[in-house]
Amino acid sequence: NAGVTQTPKFRVLKTGQSMTLLCAQDMNHEYMYWYRQDPGMGLRLIHYSVGEGTTAKGEVPDGYNVSRLKKQNFLLGLESAAPSQTSVYFCASSPGTVDGYTFGSGTRLTVV
């Protein structure tokens, strides 16, 4: 089925460990986004990409890195995980700036 796929769905990390979250879309969308969702807060933008090979910082980029080597994939990396990065992470994609969004199902990350 066409859409946005996030892997993994759940992960528990120890403080200081690293990991990569993968977002894959098969709709040929140009724009891709990583958001985090925390209790009592709206989703906040971490990083985004406006096309293959491009990335840009969002509202809360510290502690995260991203890469978009292929148009269909947008990777979010945590180099040294901290408990403050415990959150639910959502990836989304869009054809352009005036189009609708498609969201992934989320990755629930716990850092202990």
Next chain:
Amino acid sequence: KNEVEQSPQNLTAQEGEFITINCSYSVGISALHWLQQHPGGGIVSLFMLSSGKKKHGRLIATINIQEKHSSLHITASHPRDSAVYICAVRSWGSQGNLIFGKGTKLSVKP
């Protein structure tokens, strides 16, 4: 002050009731989105609005650009409508990224 405010934060209704969720925003926008998130689930896009009104089944979304306000209505509510409803706006000049409200948690009792 948040750029996107939703009210109420929590809403409990009886099955069959008419429900209204409100969203106010303080920035100039090119579009407003209404999203639905079921417990433990992903986020589904319900509507994207830039003016007027849209209807899909029992859901109706309206927007007043001059007043910077939007409403989401659910007619003949059902327990399966229980979810968090999120308002998000795309501001002018953004790279398509959204500014999100905190969501309204709706519970519909049978």
